Amino acid sequence: MTPEKKNQRRLRNLALLSLLLLAVGGTFAFQAFNQRAINDRLNEVEINVGGRVHDYYNRDTENKDVFVENYGERPIMARIRLSEFLETRQRDESNFTPLVAGTSRDDVENWTTWIPSANDITDRENSNASNAFDQYANLIFGWERSGQDAPWYMPTFNHDNLDQRTAAAGHARDWIEGNGATDAVTDGATHPGDGTDAYWSAGEDFDNSGPIWPGEEVTNQTAQNLPQDRAPMTMNQWSNLPNEDKIGNFWVVDSNTGWAYWANRLDREQATSYLLDAAEMTAAIEDKVFNGFYYYGIHVESGLVSPDQHEEFLNDGEQHHAELEDLLQGIQNGVMYDDGQNPLPNEDSAPDAFDFSTMRPGRIFTMAGEQYRYLENMGSGNHMIIRNNVITEISFVQQEEELDSWYDSLHSEVRARVQPVANNFITGSVPDDVVTFDGGMRWIPNNLEGEVAADVTTIVQGAGGSPRAFALSLADVTRLSGLGQAFPNSLGRTATNSNSWWLRTPGAPGFAWHVNFQRPGQLFANNNVSFTHPVRGIRPAIIINQSN
DSSP states (O other), rough: OHHHHHHOOOOOOBEEEEEEEEETTTBBOOOOOOOOOOOOOEEEEEEEEEEEEEEHHHHTEOOOOOOOEOOSSSEEEEEEEEEEEEEOTTTTOEEOOOOOOOOOOOOOGGGGEOOOEETOOOOOOOTTGGGTTTTTTEESOOOOOOOOOOOEEOSSSSSOOTTTEEEEETTTTTTTTTTTOOOSSOOOOOSSSSOOOOOOOTTEEETTTTTTTSOOEEEEEEEEOOOSOOOOOHHHHHHHSSSGGGSSSEEEETTTOOOESSSSSSOTTEEEOOOEEEEEEEEHHHHHTTEEEEEEEEEEEEEEEEEEGGGGGGGSSSSOTHHHHHHHHHHTTOOOOTTOOOOTTSSSSGGGGOOOOGGOOOOOOOOEEEEEEEEEEEEEEEEEEESSEESSSOOGGGHHHHHHHHHHHHHHHHHBBOEEESSSSSOOOOGGGGGGSHHHHSSEEOOOHHHHOOOOOOOSSSSSSSEEBBBOHHHHHHHSSTSSSSSSSSHHHHHTTTTTEEEEOOTTEEEEEEOOTTTTTOOEEEEEEEEEEEEEEEEEEEETTOOO
């Protein structure tokens, strides 16, 4: 079988991304090894499936950003593993001495795998050689800044999924582009930016004509990393989460092997939150070498696969955590719990295949070509559901027309189950600065009154109602948010494509309420009703009846 045939139905990335840090007299330099993404094929038709590891580093600030971007057309699953190397030399010595015996700078395969303790990702495992690095290097995991939105990045220009190079920026160096050098001096950047924290921001673009960097000669606009639902954690900590919280946008580390798994499918045009945010040397390294030299490196190995090929992560000959198989199956399914005989979340099924009475709020399912989030059981066989993705670039004033258009495009079997709601909602209005909130920043309103509070979607029989799609009200979102509800966290509110969406509730004159994506899941009424944006639109909801 040819290599091309072997990869017909899978995307595979076995990467060598290395971040090497050298200090000589107090100066720093980094280099980056690379990763690979090989194409998927379905039915002998080549599909653009690919992912790329981003590596942003700045030696002056020690900022170190490592994350994965899906630039392709299909979801992927991702994992990353770190290994470390340190050697020192006094000025009167001829040779460097490695911290861990038997390791060498030029052989990254024998570097020491980073292994966290079973219950604390910030502490290296004491029984492993990885513990030797504790006193010299602090690895900062995840990304969280008080009051700040998720960071922005420049999407890769390189969409060749046979190209093994990373998007290495600043003082980072791609392993291939840098010709495999381990001198911490040779250049090998493959991506724009200087590697400092928050280098990119919203609304910026970069023209790659030339090309300046590997890839297409196009102009890219900045995109936003997914906000982390929770900080990176170990498998033991993951095991103690409630089932409904086990799948989401965060990293989970198998403390048996050191592999860190993104605990969700990474959809097209999405980028994970940071696994690694900084690599900081401690003062102890100065005590060890005085006026000598030291060389510290982090080697990052990555793997990307199509969700239906997730068993490749299990069949690699390593002794994984006992619950890894459950995690991977949950990522593929999009859910960790069983709810009767309902089809899996990503399994497209006919309406009569579902038993909606057994669904939990927030459950994802795919029906007749559309993916939905289950909102609530309304009784008498009626169930409220909402489209799981946002239809973008639609203004508030365009919302009703677009909702009707979406409804008309639904499969006839779905439309036959849709229940009537009010032809015209009495929404009321409330300015942005009037509303106060409980449960976090702009998360759950606590002072809605009058028509705004009363605007709760119900079934309306007779002349005043008709079967149709609708936008949720501010009152709807309020009552459907919180622990055990359809929107338990920001992930559900911002939808799977992490976009903003309009509610039907007006704010001050000329403004309307929406669910924000820059501050994920938070509620604002600070945009004009005519405002359109590539990441703002509508999220249609309907009420369906189980017995129809």
